[in-house]
Amino acid sequence: xxxxxxxxxxxxxxxxxxxxxxxxxxxxxxxxxxxxxxxxxxxxxxxxxxxxxxxxxxxxxxxxxxxxxxxxxxxxxxxxxxxxxxxxxxxxxxxxxxxxxxxxxxxxxxxxxxxxxxxxxxxxxxxxxxxxxxxxxxxxxxxxxxxxxxxxxxxxxxxxxxxxxxxxxxxxxxxxxxxxxxxxxxxxxxxxxxxxxxxxxxxxxxxxxxxxxxxxxxxxxxxxxxxxxxxxxxxxxxxxxxxxxxxxxxxxxxxxxxxxxxxxxxxxxxxxxxxxxxxxxxxxxxxxxxxxxxxxxxxxxxxxxxxxxxxxxxxxxxxxxxxxxxxxxxxxxxxxxxxxxxxxxxxxxxxxxxxxxxxxxxxxxxxxxxxxxxxxxxxxxxxxxxxxxxxxxxxxxxxxxxxxxxxxxxxxxxxxxxxxxxxxxxxxxxxxxxxxxxxxxxxxxxxxxxxxxxxxxxxxxxxxxxxxxxxxxxxxxxxxxxxxx
Amino acid sequence: xxxxxxxxxxxxxxxxxxxxxxxxxxxxxxxxxxxxxxxxxxxxxxxxxxxxxxxxxxxxxxxxxxxxxxxxxxxxxxxxxxxxxxxxxxxxxxxxxxxxxxxxxxxxxxxxxxxxxxxxxxxxxxxxxxxxxxxxxxxxxxxxxxxxxxxxxxxxxxxxxxxxxxxxxxxxxxxxxxxxxxxxxxxxxxxxxxxxxxxxxxxxxxxxxxxxxxxxxxxxxxxxxxxxxxxxxxxxxxxxxxxxxxxxxxxxxxxxxxxxxxxxxxxxxxxxxxxxxxxxxxxxxxxxxxxxxxxxxxxxxxxxxxxxxxxxxxxxxxxxxxxxxxxxxxxxxxxxxxxxxxxxxxxxxxxxxxxxxxxxxxxxxxxxxxxxxxxxxxxxxxxxxxxxxxxxxxxxxxxxxxxxxxxxxxxxxxxxxxxxxxxxxxxxxxxxxxxxxxxxxxxxxxxx
Numbered sequence: 001x002x003x004x005x006x007x008x009x010x011x012x013x014x015x016x017x018x019x020x021x022x023x024x025x026x027x028x029x030x031x032x033x034x035x036x037x038x039x040x041x042x043x044x045x046x047x048x049x050x051x052x053x054x055x056x057x058x059x060x061x062x063x064x065x066x067x068x069x070x071x072x073x074x075x076x077x078x079x080x081x082x083x084x085x086x087x088x089x090x091x092x093x094x095x096x097x098x099x100x101x102x103x104x105x106x107x108x109x110x111x112x113x114x115x116x117x118x119x120x121x122x123x124x125x126x127x128x129x130x131x132x133x134x135x136x137x138x139x140x141x142x143x144x145x146x147x148x149x150x151x152x153x154x155x156x157x158x159x160x161x162x163x164x165x166x167x168x169x170x171x172x173x174x175x176x177x178x179x180x181x182x183x184x185x186x187x188x189x190x191x192x193x194x195x196x197x198x199x200x201x202x203x204x205x206x207x208x209x210x211x212x213x214x215x216x217x218x219x220x221x222x223x224x225x226x227x228x229x230x231x232x233x234x235x236x237x238x239x240x241x242x243x244x245x246x247x248x249x250x251x252x253x254x255x256x257x258x259x260x261x262x263x264x265x266x267x268x269x270x271x272x273x274x275x276x277x278x279x280x281x282x283x284x285x286x287x288x289x290x291x292x293x294x295x296x297x298x299x300x301x302x303x304x305x306x307x308x309x310x311x312x313x314x315x316x317x318x319x320x321x322x323x324x325x326x327x328x329x330x331x332x333x334x335x336x337x338x339x340x341x342x343x344x345x346x347x348x349x350x351x352x353x354x355x356x357x358x359x360x361x362x363x364x365x366x367x368x369x370x371x372x373x374x375x376x377x378x379x380x381x382x383x384x385x386x387x388x389x390x391x392x393x394x395x396x397x398x399x400x401x402x403x404x405x406x407x408x409x410x411x412x413x414x415x416x417x418x419x420x421x422x423x424x425x426x427x428x429x430x431x432x433x434x435x436x437x438x439x440x441x442x443x444x445x446x447x448x449x450x451x452x453x454x455x456x457x458x459x460x461x462x463x464x465x466x467x468x469x470x471x472x473x474x475x476x477x478x479x480x481x482x483x484x485x
Numbered sequence: 486x487x488x489x490x491x492x493x494x495x496x497x498x499x500x501x502x503x504x505x506x507x508x509x510x511x512x513x514x515x516x517x518x519x520x521x522x523x524x525x526x527x528x529x530x531x532x533x534x535x536x537x538x539x540x541x542x543x544x545x546x547x548x549x550x551x552x553x554x555x556x557x558x559x560x561x562x563x564x565x566x567x568x569x570x571x572x573x574x575x576x577x578x579x580x581x582x583x584x585x586x587x588x589x590x591x592x593x594x595x596x597x598x599x600x601x602x603x604x605x606x607x608x609x610x611x612x613x614x615x616x617x618x619x620x621x622x623x624x625x626x627x628x629x630x631x632x633x634x635x636x637x638x639x640x641x642x643x644x645x646x647x648x649x650x651x652x653x654x655x656x657x658x659x660x661x662x663x664x665x666x667x668x669x670x671x672x673x674x675x676x677x678x679x680x681x682x683x684x685x686x687x688x689x690x691x692x693x694x695x696x697x698x699x700x701x702x703x704x705x706x707x708x709x710x711x712x713x714x715x716x717x718x719x720x721x722x723x724x725x726x727x728x729x730x731x732x733x734x735x736x737x738x739x740x741x742x743x744x745x746x747x748x749x750x751x752x753x754x755x756x757x758x759x760x761x762x763x764x765x766x767x768x769x770x771x772x773x774x775x776x777x778x779x780x781x782x783x784x785x786x787x788x789x790x791x792x793x794x795x796x797x798x799x800x801x802x803x804x805x806x807x808x809x810x811x812x813x814x815x816x817x818x819x820x821x822x823x824x825x826x827x828x829x830x831x832x833x834x835x836x837x838x839x840x841x842x843x844x845x846x847x848x849x850x851x852x853x854x855x856x857x858x859x860x861x862x863x864x865x866x867x868x869x870x871x872x873x874x875x876x877x878x879x880x881x882x883x884x885x886x887x888x889x890x891x892x893x894x895x896x897x898x899x900x901x902x903x904x905x906x907x908x909x910x911x912x913x914x915x916x917x918x919x920x921x922x923x924x925x926x927x928x929x930x931x932x933x
Contacts, residue, residue: 006789010599010828021566021834026841027918028848035843038703038866039734046606047832055568055829062592063577070576079582083488087533089574092756096544101556102758103895104549105887111546112757118543125525137618137759138814140801151660160660172802176811180629182660185806225514254512259519270814274488278818279593280583280778281616282760298656320656324559324621324649324747325758337540341486343530353489355511356496359503376514403589411585414802431490432499458786463588465791470587473783473795477772479612480602 007061011481014048020055046483065464066279067408073434075361077380077411077423078171078219080249080271085341088275088334097333102325106310113309116326117302119336120286126339126347127245127265128258129288133297134327139246141322142266142285143177143213145298148319149264149289150211150240151181152296156317161210161239167196169220169415174213174244183210190417194220194373196230205237211264215244216257219415219423220373221358221380223250231261240264240293248272249427250355250379253348263290272350273335284331298322353428354379357435361424364439368446372418380425384418393449393456395420400467401448401459405441486532553920554892555849557870557911558699559620559647559725560758561750563838564915566829569752573822583778583814587793588785593817594792597780600824607727607827608744609735610766614777616820617763617812620725620747624650624693625657626776626810627745627765631691631719632663633774633809639663639688641681641718645670645698647725648900654693668692674702674863674872682712691719695746696736697729699900701870701909702863710740719743727751727764728913729868731839743767752826753819762819773799776810841914842869845921849912852925858932862907870911872897872904877932879906885931891924 050058067074074081092098100112120132136142147164154160164178167188175185186204191197195218205212212234217223224230231241243262249272251257257265269275270283277283289297299318300311311326339347355378362371362381370386385395399409399422411423426435448455460466491499505511512520531539554562572578577592584590584597597615604613617623624647628640640658642651644667655665666684671677676694685692692713696704710720722736724746736744748762749755767775773796781795801808830838846869854861858876875882879896886893894910901907912921 007595009595009602011602014831019831019833020568020829021831023564023834023837023841023914026844028845028921030844032847032851033843034847034850034871035703035732035866035868038868039705039707039739040732041730041734041738044606044731044832044835047603047835048828049831049833050828052568052829055825056572058828059572059578059596059825060575062595063572063575064592065590065595066577066581066592067586067589068577069580074582076582076585081582084580085486085488087536089579090537091540093570094541094544096547096550098754098756100547100549100757101554101562101755102560103556103558104554104892108549108552108892109547109757111543114543114546115540122527125527137622137816138812140811140813141618141622144811148656148660172800172805172808173811173813175806176801176804176808179806179808180657180661180811182662223514225516228516228519253525254521255515255519256521260516268814276579276818277582277814278579278816279581279590279821280817281814282618282816282819283814320659321621321649321652322656323653323759324619324647324761327758328760329757330754330760333540337536339527340529340531340539341533341536342488344524344527346487346530347527348524349487349489352508352511353491356499356503356508359511360499363503376511378511399586400588403586408589409586429488429490432492432495434490460588464591465588465785465789466787468587468785468791468793469783470793470795473781473793474798477779477796478782479598479772479779479795480605481598 007058009481010048010050010058013054014050016049018049018051020050020052072407073426073430073438074408075410075424075426075438077425078246080425080427082274082427083429084274084276085338088337091337092330092333110309113302115333115336117304117309119332122339123267123286123288126252127288128256129265130291131294131297132286132288134286134332135298135322136285136287137323137328138281138283139266139268139285140173140177142287143173143244144180145322146242146264146266146287147177147181149293149296152319153293154210161208163209165204165209165212167214168417169218170213170215171244171246178213193375194222195224198226201230201233205233205239207237209239211240211242213242213244215247217247217250217378220382221377222373222375223378227260246271247379250351252350254351264293269331269335274338275331275334282328282331284328350428357426357428357430360435361426361439365442368443380423382418383422385420388449391449391453393453395422397456397459398422398445401445401456402441403460404462407438407441486530552890552892553923555894555910555912555924556892558895558909559747560755561726561913562755562915563728563750563913565752568829569822569825572825573818578821579818584794587791591791594780596821596824598782598792600820601780603824603827604764604766607730607735608766609737610744611769612772612775613766614775614779616815616817617765617777618816619761619763621650621653623745623763623765624723625654627721627743628654628658630774630776631721634719634771635690637688637690640665640690641668641684641692643668643676643694643698645700646693646695646723647699673865674700675704675865676709678708685712685716685718687716689716689718691721693721693723695723695725697726697868697870700863700872701867702865703733703868706736706739706741721745726869728839728842731835732843748823751823753822760816760819762816762823774809777812777815838914845916846912849921853928856929856932859928869913870909872907872909874907879908882931886927889927891927893924
């Protein structure tokens with residue numbers, strides 16, 4: 001990286017008359033004008049004008065200001081930043097798939113429908129659930145869809161219920177999704193192991209509770225070992241168990257949510273199934289259910305008869321449509337490619353080596369950083385800045401200093417039940433060398449915190465920009481470029 | 486194919502370091518009763534050449550590519566300059582997470598800032614978010630936003646709003662005590678303003694009007710906004726064909742308070758319906774009610790310009806159940822594609838592409854309406870889609886044209902029973918005169 005590159009905004013290098021694209025000459029008459037009666041615009045004020053060379057350099061330079069998985073370890077906890085196999089980009093871009101129109105007659109898109117059906121089936125096998133929808137565009141969208149299914153089922157009993165139980169370690173999307181479904185949230189405390197407190201659950205679980213939303217392993221990276229008992233408690237009162245599958249990377253081929261009493265599950269294809277995060281999407285959040293909830297899945301549903309695929313929108317109990325068309329198809333193709341490449345042993349090895357790698361890091365950093373919960377870690381481990389606080393150093397300082405070592409920081413300040421959290425998820429695709437680089441960097445930073453805390457408090461030192469003023473950004477928001485007057 | 490990076494020796498050494506004799510020990514906290522005892526019944530593993538062959542085989546069962554298609558209806562084929570794929574395919578853009586650590590994510594953040602600016606310029610509004618899932622969920626988010634802003638329980642939706650968008654709105658509001666009422670379209674295909682003014686009242690949080698609407702007709706957004714504002718309801722302009730904004734007046738300048746919709750047209754492949762690109766822009770007084778991520782400009786400790794995600798107190802990870810939306814991961818890479826597309830076409834190119842769509846559409850419509858048994862259904866102004874009515878049953882016409890290798894457009898009978906023998910035809914700049922003439926000739930033969 002060349003730190004001194006300063007790339008202006010495209011608007012600042014724009015000059016009248018420059019072009020980076022041309023169309024062939026219009027080959028039909030310019031008349032008639034059928035836009036008569038519509039309000040037309042003149043110029044698109046402020047829109048840029050640059051050459052193709054300038055476009056390529058602009059975005060190439062911008063790209064070089066990004067850290068990414070292709071560059072190194074990206075240990076964001078609960079984000080599962082694993083390597084994205086390149087072949088899957090090629091598959092998604094196949095012209096027969098990428099060029100297919102979603103409104104095309106079904107008999108002309110049998111291949112695309114087969115892609116959808118095959119992934120649904122494979123996810124069902126991996127999750128131990130009876131039916132899947134691939135429509136949700138991301139994890140949070142999957143949560144919303146899943147909770148709507150539960151609500152629709154309960155609506156039929158004339159009592160949709162009022163509450164959803166959510167552990168205090170849950171992702172912020174859980175309460176937000178439950179809320180859009182019309183539910184109030186009751187928080188369940190974690191016990192000293194960092195798992196759901198059964199006593200607290202038994203106390204809160206009654207006939208007013210629609211569901212428990214549980215992440216397993218939870219956001220501490222701890223497996224809810226009482227999960228079967230938890231499901232019994234919820235089911236005994238007529239409630240449903242919703243599992244947030246963000247952390248499925250610890251489970252693939254080892255256990256199946258459906259076998260543990262989970263009724264509804266969302267999976268993040270952009271986490272567990274290796275599709276790239278794209279700097280914040282597109283993702284895909286398929287939702288799986290037990291048979292009882294299948295009639296409520298969003299329309300359309302893909303059906304197969306004698307090897308012919310079609311889409312069924314006539315499902316009277318369905319919650320309706322949750323997005324246009326059939327989901328983030330291009331992401332679905334990539335996930336299918338990944339599962340087929342790995343096969344059964346490879347799917348099991350995801351969990352095995354994700355958990356081994358996380359435990360290797362945990363072992364390497366124990367003693368250097370504070371570990372609030374001694375419970376065994378699965379695919380991630382959560383340390384805190386408690387030891388470093390003595391020297392006035394926070395998890396933010398540690399995170400920023402890691403950048404000077406050429407590494408991406410862990411997830412910070414989450415889960416909320418660990419103060420000053422550093423949540424580390426290496427994933428299974430990392431080499432030992434990359435894991436060791438991270439461990440050594442973290443140890444060096446722990447030493448620096450003791451010996452030279454100012455070095456951390458002023459970090460990062462070697463990045464394109466240094467610590468940014470986020471308070472000022474929120475106080476006086478500047479959310480777009482404007483021409484200087 | 487395995488993507489692991491550990492040698493046998495690494496595994497052994499690491500297990501020793503962790504203090505386990507077998508990998509199984511890592512999972513001892515899981516209940517024995519539910520532990521899988523063997524491998525799952527899954528296909529594979531496939532080496533890369535076999536994987537490519539396998540998926541190419543599946544893709545080969547799509548025969549859509551052999552047809553001359555005039556399908557639109559919420560997904561549009563436009564030419565995508567090579568630089569869009571080339572640049573957006575760079576690993577530095579494809580493989581990072583959401584830019585939570587701004588110092589090492591300036592590339593993604595600056596691109597989002599440029600995207601927000603471009604969307605503001607196109608829509609004529611002050612603020613744009615960093616993207617939403619797609620046009621349908623964006624429309625639903627706009628309804629929830631109008632509901633939050635006004636506190637009112639009723640939303641009006643044009644019947645000419647994309648049928649799938651209407652369905653998604655209904656799914657989203659079902660459990661929130663918001664009621665949706667449809668406004669009919671008039672004889673010219675535009676929103677029936679009289680019916681609208683009867684329906685809009687003090688209970689109305691907003692009106693959703695799509696322009697060009699699902700029937701291809703450009704709406705009078707100014708008149709709709711004026712009526713909405715009389716009732717202190719928000720005017721929400723929905724755009725599903727974003728390229729139309731190259732030619733049509735920015736809805737924000739016609740009184741729309743929120744402009745939202747689908748930007749697939751701006752450099753994103755059809756890809757059987759996704760991933761696409763929801764977008765949303767609004768007036769600045771509503772910024773705290775806007776859903777989704779926002780990127781803002783700030784300075785670093787040395788006073789240098791930089792960009793960060795900001796106003797996060799609206800979002801789920803801070804506000805939890807009180808957030809403006811549950812959205813977390815959005816469609817960032819699609820927004821990047823749209824940014825590169827818009828900047829590549831630029832000030833002149835975007836207008837030119839839009840102008841060619843309109844001209845070719847006009848050429849096709851004029852030629853088709855001259856065929857006996859074919860009539861133009863709506864007289865309102867059109868951009869790159871229009872509705873034709875056939876004097877023969879649509880199923881027969883469609884089958885006969887398909888036999889000639891032509892897909893004339895989307896039959897409307899399923900979504901609009903009153904338009905049973907009507908088709909929505911879409912002509913964009915990628916169609917040449919020859920293609921259009923071929924369509925016209927085929928229709929002429931089928932109708933004779």
